Amino acid sequence: MKNILHFRRAAFLLLFALLAALLTGCADKPEEGRVVKLGVTGAVYEELWRPTVEALAAEGITLELVQFSDFALPNNALNSGDIQMNAFQHHAYFDNDKSTNGYDISVLCDTFVITMNLFSKHYDSPADIPEGGKVAVPNDATNYGRALLLLQDAGLLTLGDYTGTPTTADITSSKVSLVEVNASMTYQYVDDEEIAAAVVNGNYAASYGVDPNTAICYEDVDLTDKSFVCVIAVKSADADDEVYRKVAETFCSDATNQLFDEKYKGFFVPAWDAE
Structure with missing residues (x-):
């Protein structure tokens, strides 16, 4: 009888240790199982964000692109919580739209210039x-x-x-x-x-x-002027969210730059490393 009790106690302790390890592992990876909705405008963003979507999926993050047909909609959707991030606008548009509508949103990072x-x-x-x-x-x-x-x-x-x-x-x-x-x-x-x-x-x-x-005339891209540098935006309260920052870091990468060079020669100029 005593041996049975010792066995049960040992089994319980082992089960407790395994459960604690599992919970600790989950705590170390808070991003697993997260679904993030990202607002964009235009079919081209499906291609631009595909490498990021695939890379994040391998880490347990589901990035869903939500298409909007009008520039006036994504910031409103972000501010109201219908989406968690958006990536469709440059600083000049962001500043004007935020000021005009009183949105409580912030720039998470710079991405590129769309010529x-x-x-x-x-x-x-x-x-x-x-x-x-x-x-x-x-x-x-x-x-x-x-x-x-x-x-x-x-x-x-x-x-x-x-x-x-x-x-x-x-x-x-x-x-x-x-x-x-x-x-x-x-x-x-x-x-x-x-x-x-x-x-x-x-x-x-x-x-x-x-x-x-x-094109019969090309824009002179100046990365020192932030006005037309595009951004990823989030709600101000989410500016330090680890998952959203991971989304941004994954996009601002060599994989995205390679896509710019190979498929969209001249349309997109990376700005995430610009000083």
Whole structure:
């Protein structure tokens, strides 16, 4: 009888030790079993984030990409808790949207610059665009201002002194007429007979399978200016969350950079190591 009691006690202690070890292991890996919803805009993000999704899955983290059809939606969804992270915007858009709507969200890290270039199927150079020609541009404030800077570089308009992001009021002269459309639709206007050219965000151009070498004017990317560097954002209260930081670190990697080089030559410029 005494031997049986000793055996039971030993078995109990062994079971307790195994359970404690299991719980300790789980505590060391709080990310296991986590599901993270990441808001994005455009099909190209499915490809950009695939290596990250696969790498995180191997570590027990499920990263779900949630597509939004409009730039106005992902920050609202993040602020309300419908998603946990988003990756679709640059600093200028983030700052404006956060200030305008009073969102309690923060930048987790910088990612890359999406180039914004001028495309045309009717003209080989900006200089060939006739006086009064129509140019399609994004209609949201920050991308519109960025388009104005590109068009000034292209010699199609002139801007006066301005602070922050330029607006229509800052245009002092213009050779062309601007047609404001949703940023996701600008490339569709390249085929329009009434549109001379279109300013297109690189992510949308990539979604259409556009060759970046077909642009008639290229944006001069300056990584020292954070305005148009894209970011990963989270709710302010989650800025120190280990899992969200792991998501960001996994994306900002050689695997993503390799994808930029091999498939999206010219559309995405990594900025996570920029000083």
